[in-house]
Amino acid sequence: MQAINDAKKAYRLLRRAFATRAARERVRRRLATREAFPPGVFRVAVYFADTDVNMYQIRQWYGPLQQLSRRFPVVVLSRSPLGAEALLRDDALPTVFAPRIGDLEDFLAEQQIRIVLYVNQNTRNFRMFRYGRRWHVFINHGESDKVYMASNQYKAYDHAFIAGEAARDRLADALWDYDVDRRTSMIGRPQADHLTGEPPYPRDDRTVVLYAPTWEGDRASMSYGSVRSHGETLVRQLLDSGRHRVIYRPHPRTGVMDDAYRAANDRIVSMISAANAADSTAQHVHDDGPDIGWQLTASDVAIVDVSAMIYDRLATGKPLLVTRPVSDEAQIDRSGYLSDCEWLTAEAAHYVVAEVERVRADEAAVARLARWSTRYFGDTSPGAATARFEAAVQRLSDAWEQYDARGSA
Template structure:
């Protein structure tokens, strides 16, 4: 049995190497069709070492990075060829493939990179953090009260660009971490630069977004509602003729838990069937677009304790948060889950009533009061400008340091 497993692992490994080699050759050919990169060009690099499965973490930064590239030359530093090809085709940004740390070193030697941005905590970030000249900045891929948002790993970075005061309060729990010196509040630039999305009909229906997060990879991160709430939420919303349902599951849903994968398949089939029966309703299962267009296109949201909840909060539109079914999932009393009513799994079938209640003036006022705490100034364009200014300031600071 062990021999069979070992043989299968070797086959998978070999197939992966073949795919990688094919992707590298294709990326090289594609790069030859683009204008050559002139040494001395790039000032900001975005380090992304992951496979395409985690590209949702980077995709939400495409629009803010394009805005930054209009002011400072930006390059995405990918460590896998399949990822590099996808980013180059979709982002509109220059992409360099650096499979080895030697290639990273060449980039930093040829270009005056003064800021390196990181959207996740991949262990390969550590290989780039060794370089002293650039400022290393963690920008994350969403604001939330999930347990990992207050990780001791934050100490590895020179700065963390955070959403607002709530994030700084969360990070203050890290021992020996100087929040005042190492965090820069920027709001949520993605809200100011949403990605394109499909055109939904405007016919009087209430468009409700159900955006469950994934099941997590450890008990404290088990916030996902697909198994516990999903069937009842989807059935109740599809049964209401006044509702258009948009389901946008987390891209990693089902990767760690077979029950979640089964729920995902079951609900996808249910939404597709409803869309065929009632094409005029415009029900949509969305597992292809980048998240963000939903904020303006949808009227209300049902989601879990996740980054989606915090992005939606800024819209001030009706929001229903689910209560994690797992007793091990950490719900911070001072976080959003401790300040808003939570939808229990047993009450999931009454989600329409909860959405109605969430539209009442007192709940709208309660959510609006939280926006300032989580994001600060959310005047259109303010978050994006704070992000751009924060990067500019660090580039100037590191230029002066290197010159000195």
């Protein structure tokens, strides 16, 4: 069995290597037809060392960054051929492909980059930290109570943009000798000001349920995914009711580490296709698109795993259920919203229709959501978070000028 697993792993690595090489050539050909960016144009950079599999982490920032560009021109520094190809295809922000350190140094020598933003904790971010005389700022790609959100890796960054009071308290409690007031800025969730898209179905009397599970995780402490434990059962129950519409939005990394997760995901997708074939009015959705927006606001109830999706939904103030991980090793912060949430166990997935109706009718649960939303995000009125994000960038830019003036004196 181990030999078979090793062979599968080797095949995946070889296939990925060929895909990376082909992508590198396509990116180079595409960039060869584009004029070089003039020197001194950009002030803010997003460092993205990832491949296309993690594009969801930067895509959710496109809207806020595009608006920020009106004040501070923004560029994305991409290190991976597959990531660069996806960024160029999206064409949402100016992108520089810098696979070698020399490419990166040449670009930095031409541009006056004051602030470098990071959307994840990729270990390859360390390669950028070597360049001083600029702010290195962790902006993350979501808010949650995962252990990841209080990682000691925060100390590697000069500053961090965090969502609100809950994040501040989480860091203050977890990190030793970390001046959370000086090294963080609370900005809420500016992505929520830029939600886009329209539902691909007409509004009718069906109850719309968003099921958005996370992936299986790469360690026992983060085994939050519910696709195997809950997913097939709850989707089947909702499809069979005839009164519900399912929006199934699995995490892009589902099945990356575990073939059984990929197989369960494939079965759910097949179930949805079969249900739509049997009833053309059902219009269930398998959503694997790049953007998250309408899914959060169009659904009557959301079922999500322990992930940032909880908090994306929390900001809407609409009902949600959180799948309880089946693994005892999965670490759950019970001091925050998860201490007061509506859990859905694997056993209760058999009765998900009743659970969905219950949380819709529970006014007390909705009131609790509103209180937690304020704690996690502060003012969620339209535009408020974007304004805080841009103000935080402005403060760091002003501080950069002060430091630069001292260094030039």
